[in-house]
Amino acid sequence: MSVARGRLAVSGLALAAVVVAAACFSEHSALTAPTTPTTPTTNVGDIFFTSARNGSSNPAVDTVAVNGTVTWTWAAGADLPHSVQSTGSPSFTSSGILSGAGNTYQFTFTAPGTYQYDCAVHGQLMTGRIVVLAAAATTSP
Numbered sequence: 001m002s003v004a005r006g007r008l009a010v011s012g013l014a015l016a017a018v019v020v021a022a023a024c025f026s027e028h029s030a031l032t033a034p035t036t037p038t039t040p041t042t043n044v045g046d047i048f049f050t051s052a053r054n055g056s057s058n059p060a061v062d063t064v065a066v067n068g069t070v071t072w073t074w075a076a077g078a079d080l081p082h083s084v085q086s087t088g089s090p091s092f093t094s095s096g097i098l099s100g101a102g103n104t105y106q107f108t109f110t111a112p113g114t115y116q117y118d119c120a121v122h123g124q125l126m127t128g129r130i131v132v133l134a135a136a137a138t139t140s141p
Contacts, residue, residue, distance in 0.1 A: 038068035042128060044082050044103075045075040049119070049128040060128035066112055070130055074103040083120040084128075090115055092130075097121060 040062040041052040049060035049072075056062075064070055072084050072095070084095040084105050090113040095105035097120060109115065112134040119126035 038065050039071065040064055040068075041071045041073055043075045044072050044084070044119075044126075045078045046080050047122055047125050049117075049126050051128075058125070058127055061131070062128075063131045063133060064109055065133055066135055067108060067110055068132070069106050069108040072105045074098060074101055076101045081121050082126065084117050085120040086115065086117050088116045092117075094120070 042060045042062060043050045043052055048057050050057040051060045051062050052073075053062060062070060074082065078101050079099065081097045081099040083097045084107075086092045086094045090111065092107050092109065092115055094117075098105070109130065109132040112132050115130040115132065117128050117130070118124060
């Protein structure tokens with residue numbers, strides 16, 4: 001009989017946890033999506049693209065909200081010529097070929113989608129991807 005009471009007590013605790021969790025997310029709570037960065041930076045170096053935000057490299061992968069601007073910055077020591085060349089569809093306007101540390105290229109993404117890119121000089125040795133998310137809907141009471 002004590003085993004049955006133990007199981008009943010555990011079941012009761014589990015049910016209480018579910019009720020509390022449901023109350024926390026009731027229809028009266030405002031729901032918002034996680035904040036998506038609007039201005040990530042990707043570093044351009046000698047034979048690499050690297051996300052300054054998350055460290056991913058070749059492919060450098062960054063996420064931005066619609067109307068967010070991505071900046072590619074030629075890193076110190078980046079002596080070779082490089083570009084940011086859109087590949088595939090959807091596409092964006094590619095940069096010219098630039099050489100030297102401190103150069104930058106920016107693009108504002110106005111439509112959701114996954115945008116692939118590489119370097120026109122180095123091709124698949126330097127790759128990246130920008131994931132553009134649509135604005136999240138917000139609900140409130």
